Amino acid sequence: xxxxxxxxxxxxxxxxxxxxxxxxxxxxxxxxxxxxxxxxxxxxxxxxxxxxxxxxxxxxxxxxxxxxxxxxxxxxxxxxxxxxxxxxxxxxxxxxxxxxxxxxxxxxxxxxxxxxxxxxxxxxxxxxxxxxxxxxxxxxxxxxxxxxxxxxxxxxxxxxxxxxxxxxxxxxxxxxxxxxxxxxxxxxxxxxxxxxxxxxxxxxxxxxxxxxxxxxxxxxxxxxxxxxxxxxxxxxxxxxxxxxxxxxxxxxxxxxxxxxxxxxxxxxxxxxxxxxxxxxxxxxxxxxxxxxxxxxxxxxxxxxxxxxxxxxxxxxxxxxxxxxxxxxxxxxxxxxxxxxxxxxxxxx
Ligand SMILES: Cc1ncc(COP(=O)(O)O)c(C=O)c1O
Numbered sequence: 001x002x003x004x005x006x007x008x009x010x011x012x013x014x015x016x017x018x019x020x021x022x023x024x025x026x027x028x029x030x031x032x033x034x035x036x037x038x039x040x041x042x043x044x045x046x047x048x049x050x051x052x053x054x055x056x057x058x059x060x061x062x063x064x065x066x067x068x069x070x071x072x073x074x075x076x077x078x079x080x081x082x083x084x085x086x087x088x089x090x091x092x093x094x095x096x097x098x099x100x101x102x103x104x105x106x107x108x109x110x111x112x113x114x115x116x117x118x119x120x121x122x123x124x125x126x127x128x129x130x131x132x133x134x135x136x137x138x139x140x141x142x143x144x145x146x147x148x149x150x151x152x153x154x155x156x157x158x159x160x161x162x163x164x165x166x167x168x169x170x171x172x173x174x175x176x177x178x179x180x181x182x183x184x185x186x187x188x189x190x191x192x193x194x195x196x197x198x199x200x201x202x203x204x205x206x207x208x209x210x211x212x213x214x215x216x217x218x219x220x221x222x223x224x225x226x227x228x229x230x231x232x233x234x235x236x237x238x239x240x241x242x243x244x245x246x247x248x249x250x251x252x253x254x255x256x257x258x259x260x261x262x263x264x265x266x267x268x269x270x271x272x273x274x275x276x277x278x279x280x281x282x283x284x285x286x287x288x289x290x291x292x293x294x295x296x297x298x299x300x301x302x303x304x305x306x307x308x309x310x311x312x313x314x315x316x317x318x319x320x321x322x323x324x325x326x327x328x329x330x331x332x333x334x335x336x337x338x339x340x341x342x343x344x345x346x347x348x
Contacts, residue, residue: 002173002200002346005225008146011207017233020054021264034254052242055232059245062252063220073222076190078239080181080206080219083231085112087221090230091145091175092118100139101148102131104155104322106179109148119143124322129156129286131164137171139173145174152182155317155328158199159188169198175227177202182209184262185269192222199224207248209291210262216244265291269331272341281347283325292330300325303347310343312336 003006019039021035032039035051044048060071067074077083093097101109102125113120121144122137131149140147147168151160154224171177178191182204191203202223205329218240218298221231269288276285276295281303284296297303300318304327307314315328 012090018237022054022236050246051238054237056240059249074226075221075228076240077176077219080204080216081108083204083219083221084108086231088112088116097143097145099146100144102319105150106154122333129158130161130263133164133167147172148177149177149270152186152290157290158296159186159289175200181206181209185291186289218244218248265331268337272337275341279344292328294326296325300327305342306347
């Protein structure tokens, strides 16, 4: 049985969060002399001399209605990378606890674990990049507090089988983090629809991919109210800046544009999926539900450099176990994709 209090780090459970000026005074006033801000104004204009809302209430209310969750089931961070780091800090005592992840996958789980001095255990995905569930269950130790599953997975592009994830949610007594950075490009529903079923579930999403706001740095973690309150307690007080809160709030009105962009990217992805296997230098194109495609090519290092010579940068993943000989290629605009296909066609 999952018991939140028994897996939160004891020091985190005990600690009191920082109480900011914005927390301590909530009424209306004209003169704010409580936060050592510059009351003369800001060189950046607007209200930027004031600290932002530490709880991001307006943003959370709107995101909640779009995502169909309650505002207090949402944590907002400086990118979902911040949520990854805070999950480690909330649940894993350095030098004692461990995180389990399933490579080939997103590299920040390992970087954050190393930074926090948290042991990282790994179970390799199967050759078709699915979870070997029994092996994962056998690898879980008493000190395993977090299991990271990326779906659709980066860098492989595929979604992870839902039944495998459900088995792990049912049987793992730690927190299962499902990183859905690429969920907007996938046909499968988000695991946010199952938050009520699994108290040990955390879903990560981001505004960096489909929403096209990587430069603003806004990531989301969804979970039970109790679990999210732990992340809120340990976050830096003003972790989401005012410009980001304002600009994302405006963008949330434009879900029609999001829908159109996602449709176009998925359509371009499908065109690339059809065209790439016809090229001589391409050995295999892996299925993708993301905005990138993993492609096995004849000589990945040479092709990577050859594309670079033509001004095209892709991600060389060929040195990663499980992705030998592979390049990860983001879906671009129609013109960019045509240029890419032309360059690969000329490769020999
Ligand atoms: C799987 C996955 N999770 C998280 C992130 C980080 O996203 P953010 O920009 O929100 O920090 C990325 C970025 O590439 C990613 O691929």
